[in-house]
Every structure is written in C-alpha cells, then in structure tokens.
Amino acid sequence: VQLQASGGGLVQTGGSLTLSCVASGRTLRTLSMGWFRQAPGKEREFVAGTRRSGDSPFYANSAKGRFTISRDNAKDTVTLRMNSLKPEDSAVYYCAADMSNPIASLITTPAGFRYWGQGTQVTVSS
Secondary structure (H helix, E strand, O other): OEEEEEOOEEEEOOOOEEEEEEEEOOOHHHOEEEEEEEOOOOOOEEEEEEOOOOOOOEEOOOOOOOEEEEEEOOOOEEEEEEOOOOHHHOEEEEEEEEOOOOOHHHHOOHHHOOEEOOOEEEEEEO
C-alpha cells in the first residue's frame, strides 16, 4: 500500500485546510485509515481515524468539532477537513492505513497502522 498525502500549507489562525491522502496498491474500502501529526520535539499523535467497516469515525479530543475525516472509496481518497485552526495544530500530518479493522483503542495509536505516507506540513500562524 502506498499513500500520498497533500494539502498542507501556511494558514492564519482561524483558517481552514483540507488534507488529502490517495491510497494505491489496495482499494480504499479494504483499508482502515488514520491521520496523525507530529510537531517538533513531540511524539506522533492521533488526530482522526476511520475503520474499513465504515462505522463512525474516531477523533482526538483536540480535533472534535473542528476536524472532519471522510473517505471517498470511489477515488481511493481520504480527506481531513480542518477548520478553526490554531497555532498548536502546526505539525507534519501523516496519513496511515491498515488492512485490519482496528479496535477503538488501537486505531488511535500509531501501532494500529502498518502503512504510512510521507507527511505534509501544516503551519498555523498566530
């Protein structure tokens, strides 16, 4: 599975960005997908995830109400719409995929995903 993330950039506080991740090698409907982020000097942290079973997505508390993860199986693309961005959202954002259907406690950790994209930088200016 190969993942290509895009859509990062520089935005002001309160602005919006939409990240996209295109999967290849397997159709998206066979994959659970996640978005993680990593700021300098910090561990990679979960942002949002969606299981291949298609049930309700998962969000980190920091993302709830502001970010929306969605999947377009026809285009093998998962997107992360980010609204009301804050400087603390600045990080490299990574999309991740796994062929399993992780339980809730696993989908929120990097260990729940085998495949990773290259990351896209998001910078929110104050």
